[in-house]
Amino acid sequence: xxxxxxxxxxxxxxxxxxxxxxxxxxxxxxxxxxxxxxxxxxxxxxxxxxxxxxxxxxxxxxxxxxxxxxxxxxxxxxxxxxxxxxxxxxxxxxxxxxxxxxxxxxxxxxxxxxxxxxxxxxxxxxxxxxxxxxxxxxxxxxxxxxxxxxxxxxxxxxxxxxxxxxxxxxxxxxxxxxxxxxxxxxxxxxxxxx
Numbered sequence: 670x671x672x673x674x675x676x677x678x679x680x681x682x683x684x685x686x687x688x689x690x691x692x693x694x695x696x697x698x699x700x701x702x703x704x705x706x707x708x709x710x711x712x713x714x715x716x717x718x719x720x721x722x723x724x725x726x727x728x729x730x731x732x733x734x735x736x737x738x739x740x741x742x743x744x745x746x747x748x749x750x751x752x753x754x755x756x757x758x759x760x761x762x763x764x765x766x767x768x769x770x771x772x773x774x775x776x777x778x779x780x781x782x783x784x785x786x787x788x789x790x791x792x793x794x795x796x797x798x799x800x801x802x803x804x805x806x807x808x809x810x811x812x813x814x815x816x817x818x819x820x821x822x823x824x825x826x827x828x829x830x831x832x833x834x835x836x837x838x839x840x841x842x843x844x845x846x847x848x849x850x851x852x853x854x855x856x857x858x859x860x861x862x863x
Contacts, residue, residue, distance in 0.1 A: 670756075670757045670758075670759070671755060671756050671757075671774065672755045672756075673755070674755060684712070685711075685712045685726060688711040688712040689707060689708060689711050689712065691711070692707045692710070692711035693707060699819075699824075699825060699829050700829050700832040700833065701730075701832065701836065702832055705728060708726050708728055709726065712726055733799060733800075734799075734800040735796070735797040735798065735799060735800060736797050736798045736799075736800050737797050739797070739798065740793050740796075740797035740798065741789070741793060743793070744789045744790050744791045744792065744793055745788065745789060745790070746786070746787050746788060746789065746790055748768075748786060748788075751770065753772060754770045754771065754772050754783075755772060755773065755774075756770065756771045756772070756773070756774055756776075757769070757770050758770075758778065759788065762785070765787055765789075766787070766788040766789045767785040767786065767787060767788065768785060768786045768787075768788050769783070769785050770783050770786070771783055799847075801847045802843075802844075802847060804840075804844040804847070807840075809837055809840055809841060809844065812833075812837060813837055816830060816833040816834065816837070
């Protein structure tokens with residue numbers, strides 16, 4: 670895992686979001702499907718050290734999130750005084766999760782100069798807790814009304830209305846499931862966007 674030095678954090682990701690912002694301003698984006706098309710078409714890799722000519726951005730739609738940090742926190746070892754380091758490697762050595770670190774990419778990994786640190790004092794059991802969305806804050810009914818109004822004034826075409834209606838129906842099912850869920854079968858609500 671590598672981080673850039675403060676003041677040097679302009680990345681390809683900045684350019685990608687800049688191009689996406691311009692594409693949204695020029696073409697509009699009314700549905701998730703529109704967003705995926707814009708992501709695919711607004712930025713293409715032109716080469717360089719880490720990309721291949723013509724590579725396009727990849728995306729994934731996450732159905733559920735889990736509280737990984739909270740799950741690991743009781744088992745974490747304290748880490749301090751690492752602000753000057755920008756390169757980290759996490760490995761399992763003799764059954765222990767260890768972190769190697771160095772300041773610059775040009776340096777060699779040197780265990781004598783930077784002794785590896787143990788990350789976990791033990792392994793957590795079970796699986797992390799499910800992070801439940803706040804469907805009261807999302808106000809699905811308000812979104813349904815918005816779709817209806819956009820359809821009435823001609824801002825949405827039939828395909829747009831169908832996509833939004835399908836999305837909102839799926840979210841209603843998820844909201845009902847989340848009310849009682851402790852753990853979720855991820856396969857049940859996975860959506861495929863093409």
